Amino acid sequence: ELEAAGARTPSRSPVRPAVVVTAAAAEVRAGVDDAAWATTLSAAAKALQLSSVPHLLPCREKERGQITAFLRTSLAKGGLGSALYISGMPGTGKTSLVMEIIRTLSAEAEAGTLPAFKFVELNAMKLATPHDAYSQLASELLGVYAAATRAASLLDTHFRTANKQRLATVLLVDELDFLMTRQQTVIYNLFNWPQYANSKLIIVSLANTMDLPERLLPKVASRLSPLRLVFQPYTREQLVTIMAARLTDSKTQATFEEDAVRLAAAKVAGTSGDVRRSLAICRRAVELLQADGGRGKVTPSHVHRASRDLLGSLIVSAVASCRPWEQNLLIAVALQQRATGCHVLSLVEVWERLSSLLSSQSFHKPAHRRAGVTHATSSAASLLTPPSCFSPIPTLAECVSVAASLHRLRLLFLEPVKSTPWPNVRLAIGVSDVATALPDNELAQRVLA
Ligand SMILES: Nc1ncnc2c1ncn2[C@@H]1O[C@H](COP(=O)(O)OP(=O)(O)O)[C@@H](O)[C@H]1O
Ligand SMILES: [Mg+2]
Numbered sequence: 001e002l003e004a005a006g007a008r009t010p011s012r013s014p015v016r017p018a019v020v021v022t023a024a025a026a027e028v029r030a031g032v033d034d035a036a037w038a039t040t041l042s043a044a045a046k047a048l049q050l051s052s053v054p055h056l057l058p059c060r061e062k063e064r065g066q067i068t069a070f071l072r073t074s075l076a077k078g079g080l081g082s083a084l085y086i087s088g089m090p091g092t093g094k095t096s097l098v099m100e101i102i103r104t105l106s107a108e109a110e111a112g113t114l115p116a117f118k119f120v121e122l123n124a125m126k127l128a129t130p131h132d133a134y135s136q137l138a139s140e141l142l143g144v145y146a147a148a149t150r151a152a153s154l155l156d157t158h159f160r161t162a163n164k165q166r167l168a169t170v171l172l173v174d175e176l177d178f179l180m181t182r183q184q185t186v187i188y189n190l191f192n193w194p195q196y197a198n199s200k201l202i203i204v205s206l207a208n209t210m211d212l213p214e215r216l217l218p219k220v221a222s223r224l225s226p227l228r229l230v231f232q233p234y235t236r237e238q239l240v241t242i243m244a245a246r247l248t249d250s251k252t253q254a255t256f257e258e259d260a261v262r263l264a265a266a267k268v269a270g271t272s273g274d275v276r277r278s279l280a281i282c283r284r285a286v287e288l289l290q291a292d293g294g295r296g297k298v299t300p301s302h303v304h305r306a307s308r309d310l311l312g313s314l315i316v317s318a319v320a321s322c323r324p325w326e327q328n329l330l331i332a333v334a335l336q337q338r339a340t341g342c343h344v345l346s347l348v349e350v351w352e353r354l355s356s357l358l359s360s361q362s363f364h365k366p367a368h369r370r371a372g373v374t375h376a377t378s379s380a381a382s383l384l385t386p387p388s389c390f391s392p393i394p395t396l397a398e399c400v401s402v403a404a405s406l407h408r409l410r411l412l413f414l415e416p417v418k419s420t421p422w423p424n425v426r427l428a429i430g431v432s433d434v435a436t437a438l439p440d441n442e443l444a445q446r447v448l449a
Pocket of ligand 1: 049050051052053054057058059060088089090091092093094095096097242275276
C-alpha cells in the first residue's frame with residue numbers, strides 16, 4: 001500500500017524522495033514479515049516437540065475405544081480381576097493415550113457420571129530397583145513410607161481387606177519391562193492383587209518389548225492379564241496425519257511444504273514407525289531452515305539433510321556395535337528382504353538364508369585366522385571365528401535369541417505367528433543401512449553393497 005501511495009502522488013513529492021520512502025517502507029515491512037515468519041517457524045518447532053502432546057491423540061481411535069471400554073467395565077464392576085496388558089514399540093503413543101483417557105475419565109468421575117476412582121502411576125523405569133515398586137505404591141496408596149518388604153506386606157493386607165468406602169484404584173504400570181527380576185515376584189504380586197475379591201484394583205500395564213509374556217515363568221504368565229492389546233507402529237499415513245495435525249493445531253502448517261512432511265514420515269515408516277523420530281527430523285529440518293536464514297518453507301531437501309544428521313549416525317553406530325552373530329543375522333534378513341521383495345519374513349526362511357550364507361562364506365574362505373584378531377579390529381575375520389558358545393551355523397533356536405536381542409535394540413521387529421513357534425521378522429532399518437554400517441564386513445559388502 002505504501003508503495004502504491006508513493007507511486008500515485010508524484011505531484012506532491014518529487015520522484016526521488018518517494019523512492020527513498022518506498023524502499024525504506026519495504027525494508028521495514030520485510031523486517032516485520034521476517035520477524036513474524038521467524039516467530040511462526042519457532043512456533044512450528046515448538047508444536048513438533050514431544051511435550052506438545054495434543055489434547056486428543058490422532059490415529060489411536062480404535063485403541064482409545066478399547067482401553068476406555070475396559071476401564072469403564074472394570075470401574076462398573078468395582079475392579080475385580082481387572083488387568084490390561086498393552087505392548088508396543090517405544091514411541092507408539094501408549095503412555096500418552098492412557099494418560100489422555102485417564103484425564104477424560106477423571107473429568108467424568110468429577111461430573112458424577114462415572115464411579116470415582118483413584119489414579120496411581122508407577123513408572124518402573126524411574127525406580128532404583130524393581131522392588132522399590134512396593135515402597136512407591138505404598139506411599140501413593142496408603143500414605144506410608146516403608147522399605148520394600150514391609151511395603152509389600154502392607155499392600156497385600158490392604159488389598160485383602162474388605163472396605164466398602166474405598167475407591168477403586170486405577171494403577172498404571174508403565175515400562176513394565178523394568179520390573180523384571182530373576183524370580184519375577186514383583187510382576188507376579190502386582191498382577192495377583194487384582195484377583196483378590198476385595199482389592200478394587202484395576203491395572204493397566206505398558207510394555208515396550210513384544211516378547212515379555214514369553215519371558216515370564218509359567219506361574220507369573222498365568223497371572224498376567226488375558227486381556228492384551230498391541231500398539232502397532234504407525235504407518236506412513238498415520239505419521240503424516242500426526243505431524244500435520246500438530247502443525248495445523250498451532251496454525252503453523254504454512255511452514256512446511258506438504259512433501260516435506262510426507263518425506264519425514266516416509267523416512268521413519270520404512271523403519272521403526274517411531275513418531276518421535278519423525279518429529280525429531282522435522283524439528284531438525286526447521287533448525288536447518290533457520291540456519292539458512294529462515295526464509296521460505298521447510299522443503300524436502302531440509303528433511304533429507306535433517307534425516308541424514310539424525311538417523312544415519314544413530315543406526316550406523318547401533319549396527320556397528322552389534323556382536324558378529326547379530327550382524328550376520330541382520331545381513332541375512334536384509335538379503336532375504338532384498339531377494340524376495342517382502343518386508344515381513346519368516347524366521348525360518350531367514351535362518352535358511354543365514355545357513356547358506358555362512359556355509360558359502362566358509363567355503364570361500366577356508367583358512368581361519370584366529371589368533372590375535374578381535375571383533376573390533378576385523379569383523380570379517382570374526383565372522384569366521386564365531387564365539388565358542390555359537391556353532392558356526394546357528395541353530396534355529398539360537399537364531400531366535402539373537403533376533404530377540406536385535407528386537408530389543410530396535411534394529412528389527414519380531415512378530416509372533418499364531419500357528420508356529422517361530423516368529424516373523426521385519427527389518428527396522430533400511431537394507432542400505434546395514435551395508436553402510438558395516439564397511440569392513442566382507443559378507444555384508446559381498447552380498448549387500
Ligand atoms: N498419535 C499421536 N499423536 C501425536 N503425538 C504422538 C502420538 N503418538 C505419540 N506421540 C508423541 O510421541 C511421544 C511418545 O509417545 P509415548 O506415548 O510416550 O509412546 P510410548 O509410551 O508408546 O513409548 C509423545 O510424547 C507424543 O509427543
Ligand atoms: Mg511410554
